[in-house]
Every structure is written in structure tokens, then in C-alpha cells.
Amino acid sequence: xxxxxEPVEMGKAYRLLNHGPTVLVSxxxxxxxxxxxxxxCCALDFSPPKLTVVIDKATKTRELVEQSGRFIIQVxxxxxxxxxxxxGTISLEDDxxxxxxxxxxxxxxxxxxxxxxxxxxxxLSCKLVPEPHNQHTYDLFIGExxxxxxxxxxxxxxxxxxxxxxxxxxxxxxxxxxxxxAIGEALTAKSRK
Amino acid sequence: xxxxxEPVEMGKAYRLLNHGPTVLVSxxxxxxxxxxxxxxCCALDFSPPKLTVVIDKATKTRELVEQSGRFIIQVxxxxxxxxxxxxGTISLEDDxxxxxxxxxxxxxxxxxxxxxxxxxxxxLSCKLVPEPHNQHTYDLFIGExxxxxxxxxxxxxxxxxxxxxxxxxxxxxxxxxxxxxAIGEALTAKSRK
Numbered sequence: 001x002x003x004x005x006e007p008v009e010m011g012k013a014y015r016l017l018n019h020g021p022t023v024l025v026s027x028x029x030x031x032x033x034x035x036x037x038x039x040x041c042c043a044l045d046f047s048p049p050k051l052t053v054v055i056d057k058a059t060k061t062r063e064l065v066e067q068s069g070r071f072i073i074q075v076x077x078x079x080x081x082x083x084x085x086x087x088g089t090i091s092l093e094d095d096x097x098x099x100x101x102x103x104x105x106x107x108x109x110x111x112x113x114x115x116x117x118x119x120x121x122x123x124l125s126c127k128l129v130p131e132p133h134n135q136h137t138y139d140l141f142i143g144e145x146x147x148x149x150x151x152x153x154x155x156x157x158x159x160x161x162x163x164x165x166x167x168x169x170x171x172x173x174x175x176x177x178x179x180x181x182a183i184g185e186a187l188t189a190k191s192r193k
Numbered sequence: 194x195x196x197x198x199e200p201v202e203m204g205k206a207y208r209l210l211n212h213g214p215t216v217l218v219s220x221x222x223x224x225x226x227x228x229x230x231x232x233x234c235c236a237l238d239f240s241p242p243k244l245t246v247v248i249d250k251a252t253k254t255r256e257l258v259e260q261s262g263r264f265i266i267q268v269x270x271x272x273x274x275x276x277x278x279x280x281g282t283i284s285l286e287d288d289x290x291x292x293x294x295x296x297x298x299x300x301x302x303x304x305x306x307x308x309x310x311x312x313x314x315x316x317l318s319c320k321l322v323p324e325p326h327n328q329h330t331y332d333l334f335i336g337e338x339x340x341x342x343x344x345x346x347x348x349x350x351x352x353x354x355x356x357x358x359x360x361x362x363x364x365x366x367x368x369x370x371x372x373x374x375a376i377g378e379a380l381t382a383k384s385r386k
Contacts, residue, residue, distance in 0.1 A: 012369075018232050018233075018366075018368055018369065019213065019232075019366035019368055020212065020213015020214060020215070020235075022212075022213070039211050039212075040236050040237065041235070042213075042233050042235035042247075043247075044247060044331055044333065045331065050331070052245060052333070054235075054236075054237060078380060082383060085382030085383075086382075086385050089384075089385060090385060134324075134327065138237055138243070140237065140245070142331070158369075159372075162374060172380070173212035173213050173366075174211055174212065175212055175352070175353060176208055176211065176351075178381050178382040180379070180380045181353075181376045181378065183374045183376065183377050184363060184374055184375040184376050184377025185360075185374065185377070186372065186373070186374055187375055188371050188373070189275050189278030189279075189371040189373065190275060190278075191282075191370075192282060192283060
């Protein structure tokens with residue numbers, strides 16, 4: 001891990017997802033690691049912080065998450081555009097070298113023994129909140145966020161720094177196929193309360 | 194409704210939400226209309242298209258949605274920054290003139306008798322899929338999308354046109370308080386499949 005990574009306080013972990021970025025989901029079980037992309041990931045609660053993520057039955061990630069009960073959600077950057085697209089289109093079932101071919105480098109975050117993807121803007125370590133009906137009927141998984149970290153060059157003191165950082169740090173927002181938008185300019189509304 | 198509004202085919206309705214915009218949720222029951230902002234809204238399925246939205250127990254919207262079993266999700270634009278922030282901070286319970294004070298204008302979409310917010314980029318008419326456990330435990334609501342429309346100046350033929358349109362058309366992505374980001378530049382990954 002790089003020296004810029006800092007913990008994010010639990011009460012502000014939701015801010016890592018609040019603007020709707022496409023994320024990477026990583027998982028590990030029985031010696032197998034995988035990483036997939038997911039546009040359908042969303043904050044669910046502030047405290048304890050929770051999130052939802054849709055994980056299709058056809059994915060290897062689904063099996064690993066159901067077996068281990070854990071997963072990592074990370075916010076990739078524009079620099080990782082191709083990696084994000086590639087892990088979202090290549091299946092580990094079809095290609096055992098998927099992660100190497102996609103240029104994914106994994107690292108360990110302190111004492112958290114899960115596969116974290118290097119080079120992201122933020123990481124959320126999640127414990128699966130088992131909800132078999134949601135998982136089976138909607139492919140909908142709920143995670144309780146047990147640890148959160150961000151690269152302090154792009155998220156610091158509870159705030160994203162997109163407007164100050166280089167464009168390569170922007171979060172990715174998937175539309176369809178290989179088409180994404182980067183997050184754009186900051187806008188501030190007046191307080192009415 | 195304005196002449197630029199066109200139906201979006203059901204199979205592409207998810208694209209209106211895929212890039213993670215903050216949305217407006219409108220609802221109507223027993224002569225009461227309300228509109229709130231929600232950053233925690235996410236696509237859930239392609240066909241039939243579904244979405245999730247988190248609606249807190251403290252909101253009037255919650256009551257209206259549970260009573261009517263219907264709601265509208267709309268994608269506001271940068272032009273509606275202040276409106277979006279205001280409907281998200283002022284409660285109808287505290288101020289019966291909320292909608293007028295926030296500058297919300299409602300219209301009827303063809304034969305859909307629900308309150309649609311004028312000036313948005315896109316509208317998704319939803320039927321509540323009752324899931325009492327999710328609603329009670331997580332404030333999590335599932336909607337099946339039964340109709341979708343977009344302003345053809347910003348979404349046409351299944352594609353967002355942010356890169357061609359004026360900045361005031363950009364979608365809003367809420368972070369916290371009055372702080373939002375507009376969606377930014379288009380990025381395209383190479384196909385590897």
C-alpha cells in the first residue's frame with residue numbers, strides 16, 4: 001500500500017459512494033481472488049454504514065462473496081478506465097489469468113486479509129449482511145462497511161478533492177458498453193435551512 | 194410537458210440511472226403531492242427494469258409511497274441545483290408551501306396520473322414492489338419501472354448527450370450538505386471481448 005492511503009472515519013464512509021461512482025468489487029475464498037466492476041452499487045445507511053451492490057448469478061464473484069461473507073468495494077479512477085472496463089467484461093471462469101491480463105495489482109490493507117486493488121481512490125471493506133431472499137430474487141447484496149480508506153491526494157478530511165486534482169483522479173460513471181463519464185465540476189447550492 | 198420529451202425504450206431505461214445521478218422522488222396520495230431528493234437510488238435490473246431507492250421513515254414521501262404504491266424518479270440537471278438541494282432539505286411536514294417555495298412545477302405525462310417535475314432530464318414511473326422487510330429494516334424500496342421518458346436534448350436513442358449539450362444540462366451527483374458535482378467528460382474504453 002502507498003503512503004497516501006488514510007483511514008476514513010466511519011460516519012463519512014458513505015461520502016465515498018454518494019456521488020454514484022462505478023466501483024470494483026473484489027473477493028477472495030479458498031485461494032481464489034477475483035475483481036469485477038459494478039455500476040449498481042449504492043450507499044444504504046450512515047451508521048453503521050451499509051451499502052448495496054448487485055452481483056449477478058453468472059459471476060465468479062457471486063460464489064466467492066457467498067462463501068466468504070466478505071468483499072471489498074473500491075472507487076477506481078480515470079487512470080483505471082481500461083482496467084475497470086476489462087474486469088467488467090472478462091470472466092475469471094473463462095480466463096484464469098484475468099487479473100494479470102487486466103493489470104490488476106492486489107495489496108493487503110493493514111490487518112485486513114482481503115484483496116485490495118492498488119491505484120484506486122477509495123476502499124470499503126464489507127461484511128455481508130445475509131439476506132437470502134434479496135440475494136436470490138434480486139441479486140442484491142447488502143454489506144456492512146467495517147473499514148474505509150482513501151488516497152489522501154483525492155479524498156481528505158471527509159471531502160473529495162476532484163476540483164484540485166489532475167483529471168486522471170476523477171471517478172468513473174459507467175453508462176453502457178465501453179462508455180463512461182468522469183465526474184465533473186463542483187457545484188454548491190445555497191443553504192435554505 | 195414540453196415537445197422535447199420522448200419515451201425511452203424499457204430495455205434502456207437503466208441507462209438513465211447507470212452513471213449514478215442524484216434523483217428527485219415525487220409521490221402523490223389523497224390530494225397531497227411531494228418531491229424529495231435522493232442520492233441513494235440505483236438501478237437493480239434490466240428487464241423488467243427495476244431500481245432501488247432509500248426513503249427515510251421521517252419523510253412525508255415515505256407515507257405517500259407506502260399508501261399509493263407508486264412514485265416517480267427523475268434526473269434533475271445543473272439548472273435545478275438549488276431546487277434539488279431545497280426539496281432535499283425542506284420537509285412538507287414543516288412547510289405546506291414547500292413545492293412552491295422550492296420552485297417545483299409539476300406536470301402530467303400523457304395518461305400517467307402522477308406528479309412529474311418539469312425541467313428534468315429524465316423521468317421513470319415506478320410501481321412499488323412491496324418488500325416489507327427491506328422497507329422496515331433498511332428504508333429500502335424497490336420499484337418496477339413501468340414508463341421511462343427523457344428530454345431528447347440531453348438523452349436520445351439510448352445515449353446521454355452531456356458532451357454535446359450546455360453545462361446546465363449536466364446531471365447532479367450529491368456529496369454532502371450543499372455540495373454536488375456535475376457529471377463530466379466522456380471516456381471510452383477499448384473493447385477486449
